[in-house]
Amino acid sequence: MRFLLDDEQREFARSLDAMLTAADTPAAARAWAAGDFAPGRAVWGRLADAGVFALAVPEEHEGMGLLPVETAVAFVELGRHAVPGPVVETVAAGALLSRLAGLGDAAPAKRLLPSLASGDAVTTLALPEGGPFALDADAATLRLTATGGELRLASGHARVERSLDPVRRLARLRPDGELLASGPSVTEASRYAADWASLATAAQALGVGLALLDRTVAYVKQRTQFGTPIGGFQAVKHRLADVLIGLEFARPLLYGAALTLKTPDVAAAKAAAGEAAYGAARAALQLHGAIGYTAEYDLSLWLTKARALRSAWGSPGECRRLVLSGGRGVG
Amino acid sequence: MDLDFTAGEGEFRQRARAWLAGHVPGQPLPSLETREGFAAHRAWEGELAADRWSVVSWPEEYGGQGVDIVKWLVFEEEYFAAGGPGRVSQNGINLLAPTLFDFGTDEQRARILPPMASGEVIWAQAWSEPESGSDLASLRSTARRTEGGWLISGQKTWSSRAAFADRAFGLFRSDPAVDAAKPHRGLTYLMFPLDADGVTVRPIGRLDGKPAFAELFLDDVFVPDDDVIGEPGQGWRIAMSTTGNERGLTLRSPGRFVATADRLVRQWRAHGGPGDTALRDRVADAVIGARAYQLFTWANASRFAAGETIGAESSLNKVFWSEYDIALHETALDLLGAEGELADGGDWAEGYVFSLAGPIYAGTNEIQRDIIAERLLGLPKGRR
Ligand SMILES: Cc1cc2nc3c(=O)[nH]c(=O)nc-3n(C[C@H](O)[C@H](O)[C@H](O)COP(=O)(O)OP(=O)(O)OC[C@H]3O[C@@H](n4cnc5c(N)ncnc54)[C@H](O)[C@@H]3O)c2cc1C
Numbered sequence: 001m002r003f004l005l006d007d008e009q010r011e012f013a014r015s016l017d018a019m020l021t022a023a024d025t026p027a028a029a030r031a032w033a034a035g036d037f038a039p040g041r042a043v044w045g046r047l048a049d050a051g052v053f054a055l056a057v058p059e060e061h062e063g064m065g066l067l068p069v070e071t072a073v074a075f076v077e078l079g080r081h082a083v084p085g086p087v088v089e090t091v092a093a094g095a096l097l098s099r100l101a102g103l104g105d106a107a108p109a110k111r112l113l114p115s116l117a118s119g120d121a122v123t124t125l126a127l128p129e130g131g132p133f134a135l136d137a138d139a140a141t142l143r144l145t146a147t148g149g150e151l152r153l154a155s156g157h158a159r160v161e162r163s164l165d166p167v168r169r170l171a172r173l174r175p176d177g178e179l180l181a182s183g184p185s186v187t188e189a190s191r192y193a194a195d196w197a198s199l200a201t202a203a204q205a206l207g208v209g210l211a212l213l214d215r216t217v218a219y220v221k222q223r224t225q226f227g228t229p230i231g232g233f234q235a236v237k238h239r240l241a242d243v244l245i246g247l248e249f250a251r252p253l254l255y256g257a258a259l260t261l262k263t264p265d266v267a268a269a270k271a272a273a274g275e276a277a278y279g280a281a282r283a284a285l286q287l288h289g290a291i292g293y294t295a296e297y298d299l300s301l302w303l304t305k306a307r308a309l310r311s312a313w314g315s316p317g318e319c320r321r322l323v324l325s326g327g328r329g330v331g
Numbered sequence: 332m333d334l335d336f337t338a339g340e341g342e343f344r345q346r347a348r349a350w351l352a353g354h355v356p357g358q359p360l361p362s363l364e365t366r367e368g369f370a371a372h373r374a375w376e377g378e379l380a381a382d383r384w385s386v387v388s389w390p391e392e393y394g395g396q397g398v399d400i401v402k403w404l405v406f407e408e409e410y411f412a413a414g415g416p417g418r419v420s421q422n423g424i425n426l427l428a429p430t431l432f433d434f435g436t437d438e439q440r441a442r443i444l445p446p447m448a449s450g451e452v453i454w455a456q457a458w459s460e461p462e463s464g465s466d467l468a469s470l471r472s473t474a475r476r477t478e479g480g481w482l483i484s485g486q487k488t489w490s491s492r493a494a495f496a497d498r499a500f501g502l503f504r505s506d507p508a509v510d511a512a513k514p515h516r517g518l519t520y521l522m523f524p525l526d527a528d529g530v531t532v533r534p535i536g537r538l539d540g541k542p543a544f545a546e547l548f549l550d551d552v553f554v555p556d557d558d559v560i561g562e563p564g565q566g567w568r569i570a571m572s573t574t575g576n577e578r579g580l581t582l583r584s585p586g587r588f589v590a591t592a593d594r595l596v597r598q599w600r601a602h603g604g605p606g607d608t609a610l611r612d613r614v615a616d617a618v619i620g621a622r623a624y625q626l627f628t629w630a631n632a633s634r635f636a637a638g639e640t641i642g643a644e645s646s647l648n649k650v651f652w653s654e655y656d657i658a659l660h661e662t663a664l665d666l667l668g669a670e671g672e673l674a675d676g677g678d679w680a681e682g683y684v685f686s687l688a689g690p691i692y693a694g695t696n697e698i699q700r701d702i703i704a705e706r707l708l709g710l711p712k713g714r715r
Contacts, residue, residue, distance in 0.1 A: 001336050003629040004637065009332065069332055215474065215709050232711035234697075237704030243648050244703060252626030253619070259334050268619040307633055317608060320615035 047121020079207020096193035129194030209277035246276035375451025394448035407586035423454030458499030653689030
């Protein structure tokens, strides 16, 4: 029993952090929100080079194997840096196709996984276990839907709707399109992929929460009122202490879930990380005062994402139901 | 990273489970906050100790099994899963013993630890005073030098189970000339019998009226030099460094909360209304919280095993488990509905009352949040 990231995993996080810091992800996120995907695609390419999209792809399909812990490590960093795009969906699609291959239907995996792992395919995905919308359908080059036991390449998507998080572009996928696979294995692979999506979203939310806390701690140390840094006031300190407690107890749930990949564990991690990140967002906005309420200040990128991620890939209520029911499709 | 136990840890778990299955009392013992319950719990400590299960992590020479922190956590999981009684020796085992391991003499360890392990001598903590709670360094009880030892005087209060305990340990001001701006100096840490000449123990009913809590009036009580822990005058440092590391892990083990959350889920499955999603969500939160605390502790144990130290992080633990414990019990009482009001309605009521004290003792949660903010987040120090 050694429930600690190993050196390699820590190094992976550090290198992603350094790369994303240099990539000016806030600017890419703002461009993405405005419909200019080029800067985001550039970040995407670097993430692909780092292997991020190969983390749920077996080696025979040019991936790195199914690595949920490394996925969690990576998505914490993606959240910390507010990386735009359907990153969760792309990794979850990898898990879905991999699982389908494991269940005997390897054709879709052979055809799609290599480009997905290499980052060439920006993939979005709509599953019955997720919400009604696919993320960034207009930016994606591959759109998958799985409903009623049928996996299809969607023929297109409806109008893009605005999200509370301007960086997240939401649209319903058309239910028709080329049939890639059908039968109970699609249903099972879809459930499996939903767990990956939920895990990656939990990690991303944790990263968002950590970024909000970091920025807020830095701000309250330098913002002075009544002749003293506001971070010296106990009401401020205690609120931030609670944010840290929430995040630090969500973290082990995340890594525990990555190790077991059991639905109730993933749901617990998602619920806890979602709440912790949202709590961090509320505290961050309050403690920044009015400047935190402005769109032009970068904090807004994380503030709005914290709320959106709370309901993406498993609302708080659904996650709690899963914790007690023991699995998807049960109770 | 993994959560797999070694073969040795698995074997230890099985051994603990088998022993507990054969020994844990079938009926819950009466409350350890009552005279009758205290005696029953003392006898239980003796039974645990007879087969070396009362202090598994201590060296064998003092009655333990010399196991590491991971096995200790395994034992605690099994203990609470088996419905093991609350530990009446906990103040001695969790607070005094680590101090003696670090600062005591060989003679003190040999004399004090074995009867502590067996429940023969049960210890009370005499730190707080009527005027000194959170600001403990302001304490006023005194220790005066005398032939062969010290004479202690003053008043201590809120001493858990001191009404029935045998001995107490606490801090006393031995250097009255100390600079008022440096109240942490000139304190001496020592131990004394609760039935000594000059000690008056006055029981104070807890919130539920149970009589084991007490205040202590001390009037020139003689304490021999052998019962001073560490150097006279160094009491503050000794008391505060009570193996900061392990204490964060051992004060409340996750096994207790995991077992209680399991019990809550069973109760909810038996009695919960399927449509009451608000209550269902709280039950789920209890499960999530227990798992979070368990995994958080495993992570700390792993850090500990890797030679890292755990300092101010233990304040995260303290706030988490104390607030979690209340939420867990409130959920159980709400699930019981009208029955939840019954004081003798089973373990939930007793557990609820006990949980309410969590944010107050072991350093109030306000003080813990100050520590988190200042030492972990690096925010400016405020007034204390
Ligand atoms: C069930 C129980 C068992 C106990 N057992 C023992 C025992 O065995 N031995 C022992 O020695 N003591 C024991 N105590 C006492 C306990 O350690 C003290 O109650 C605790 O240290 C708080 O002190 P106080 O009660 O005097 O509260 P105070 O220090 O007077 O605090 C009152 C309130 O003010 C807040 N406050 C104080 N200072 C600050 C600050 N700087 N910033 C913000 N808020 C502040 C506190 O957080 C608290 O909410 C026990 C207490 C309880 C409830």
